[in-house]
Each structure stands twice: as structure tokens, then as C-alpha cells.
Amino acid sequence: MSKLRARNTEDKEARREQILAEALAMWEEVDYSDFTMGALAARLGLAKGTLYLYFPTKEELFLTVFERLLGEWFDLLEARLARGQWGAPKLARLFAETLAERPELARLFPLLEGILEHNITLEKARAYKGWLLGRAAPIAARLEQHLGLGEARGVRALAYAQALVSGLRQMSDHSPEVREALDQPPLSVLRVEFHPDLEAALAALFAGLREKP
């Protein structure tokens, strides 16, 4: 039904998926400044107005793509955390490796920062945050378990899970083009490439979980 007209609910859902897929592909190909709704519509062979039948704003479209990718990453983490035992150093490696398997996600993190600050409404920020906390909770529970924290520390573990998600934004610095053009390594120690410093920083953070109140 690529060029056809969406007739029923299934068709509309398929078109929505088609838009999301093309948006992700486009984000990986062009700079954000070149990512316009008009250009996306052109790639899809649709009119710009059609996109707004499926997503109320550009930001909503972006957040939908982002939440899907992040959700898949959470699923991947949870699945691996459920098998076997993970000490602090291995946890650090796990986070780094699983993120390296999701380069598109890392690519979108800096964009999220800018979009949240520039265009989002309070209700949307609240909704996004609620979703994030809900998804992070199982990860936090696993951290409790693997790091040997008591249940009473659950709140603190959750706080650290939040911190991790937030910190992940740092793992990718800027767009690949910018990064390539810079002589020196990325600013952030937490970065996408599998680098010893990333493990060290994460391991230190995990180890910190076991310290003090």
C-alpha cells in the first residue's frame, strides 16, 4: 500500500510505520538541519500535510522514533541482565556493548537534548519522563539484584538508573560528520566506541552504588 490510500485502521497503522521507518532512515543520512517535514514527505512520495494526519508535530514524530529505539535497547538490556550474574565491571561492559549495538540510538541522543529544550510543552515533557521512569524501573530492579543492594535501597537504585539513561546522552558527542572532522577524540569519556574509559567510568559509577547511604 506504499502509494495507495489508507482505507482502514490497519492501513493507517502501516502508513504510520512506513513514516517512522523512513524518518529513522533519513535521520541517519542527513543532518538535522536538513531534516524537514517537507523533505521527509518527498522521500515518501506524500504531501507534507499528510504527515500531519499521522503525527501532530515534528517533535512528536521524533519522540516516537526515539522511544521505540530506546525501548528496544531497554528490552535488550533486561534480557541479558536476566541471565546469569553480573558484577560491577561486567555491568559496565554490558551497557557499553549493548549501546554499541544500537548506533542509531546513540545518534539520536544529542538531538533529543535540543528538541526537549527548544520545542516541548510541559505536558509532553511530563509524559516523556513518566514513560522513561516506567521503562527504567525494571533495569533498576536488576541493578539492585546484581549489585547486592537490599530492597530498601530500591529508590536509590532507581535514581542511578535514571542517571544512567541521562548519562547515555553523553555517549555520543555530536553527529558523525562533526566527529570525523575533529582531529582529537570525542569530548566525552562516555562514548559509543568501545573504549576502556567508558568501562572505567561506568564501573566507577556502579561501584559508587555500593558506597555510603
Added chain:
Amino acid sequence: MSKLRARNTEDKEARREQILAEALAMWEEVDYSDFTMGALAARLGLAKGTLYLYFPTKEELFLTVFERLLGEWFDLLEARLARGQWGAPKLARLFAETLAERPELARLFPLLEGILEHNITLEKARAYKGWLLGRAAPIAARLEQHLGLGEARGVRALAYAQALVSGLRQMSDHSPEVREALDQPPLSVLRVEFHPDLEAALAALFAGLREKP
């Protein structure tokens, strides 16, 4: 010479300072989406075109304001690091406290992220990064000294100093209005308010400096 015409070099420099001061004041009062060059010009009683006689782009104006604030914070850090001895825990407290003394800086960090990603050219990114590394180097040297690292580890200490600067962006989540409207605490463990988790996270990071190669 507020409303007068800039006649010589000193006048032009004064006008430039006037623009920078008003821009900073405006950034603290309005949302970024309401921060337009036209509105800034109106606040100054100037025409929009005049602003472009002093700053080639909006981003250049922002980066100038930002680099000044960040530079002052670096100066503050260096001055305090130069006096006495600082262990890892006290270093963490120092970073948190000095940043709390610069709330405008924390406010601008998330905006930086968005602007760097959206609008910057490669040359500008390179210049910004070069400036940042130059300013971070003395801090890194002090970290070496206080944490008892050998000179051979200098490169690694510099990397961590970079990581810290990058991580500082995380310390302020979103704009104050957004933050106030959210029921729950900020996402990031690294935040502006003086919170035990901030110290803990920084302390863990500093402690990590002394571990492993």
C-alpha cells in the same frame, strides 16, 4: 552611548558588551523559543540588522556568551584548586559548589547541546573544541596534582577533565519552568542543586582516575 552611534573602536566594543549583557539577561528571562534576534534587538532599541554588524550569526552570539561564563567558572575553579590540598571527595564537593554559584551557566548548558548539534559548522565546532581543551588543560594539571597522578598520566587526566566538562551539561536538566512543573526530581544525578548523589557520582569518577591504566 546606549542609544548613540558607535564612532570608534572603544564605542564598538562597548556596544558589543551591551549586546552580550542584554542577551544573557534575556536568556534568563524567556524561553529559548522566544529568544529571537528581533526581540533582542527590540530590547536594545536597535534594528535587527545592527546585531549582525557585531555577531555574524545567532549561534556565534550564544557561543560568545557561553564561553565567557564557562571561562569565569574555570577561573574560579583554578583559583580554589591552587590553594591547599584536595582529595577526591573534597574535589567532588568543590565542583558541585562552584557550579551552584553559576546558575546562569547551568541554565545555558542544555541550550549548548542543541545548538552545537543543529546549527554549527565544522570549523566552528573545531574552534569551540580547541578553546575548550585549552581552558581545561590547567584544570587537568591540578587534578593530576591533587589526586597524586604522575606526569605520565597527564593525557588521561586531561581526558577526564574533558569528560567532566562534558558531564556538566548534564547537571542542569531542562529549563527551570519545565523542572518545576515536573513532580519528580530531575533525571540526572548530576544536577545543580547541592545533592548528595552529585557528590557521590563525582567522587566515584575522581576515584576512578586512580584505578587501572
Added chain:
DNA sequence: GCTTGACAACTGACCGCCGGTCATTTATTA
């Protein structure tokens, strides 16, 4: 001290383009 001319600080109408809207068109089916 006054006029004048030249220079440059300053202006604001204008441009292209963006995200977003909505009256109209058109494909589809009962």
C-alpha cells in the same frame, strides 16, 4: 563658527525557508 563632504554605523524592507493549517480534491466502496 559654519558649511560641506565623505565615511561608516545603522536601518528595516525584503528573502528563502521552516513548521504547521485547512478548504478542496480524489480514491474507494456500499
Added chain:
DNA sequence: TAATAAATGACCGGCGGTCAGTTGTCAAGC
């Protein structure tokens, strides 16, 4: 063929940025 809703694209306000023209300023000439 009539009814319905998906799709359209001309259109809007406002943005960052431009530039030919305007005007304040000062120094030179009388």
C-alpha cells in the same frame, strides 16, 4: 452514483539572515 475520509498543496506567520539606502558624526576648508 452518492457518501466518506484520506490526501493534497497553496497558504500563513515568523524565523535567521541580507543589503541598498539612510543618517549621525567628524574633519577639512573657508
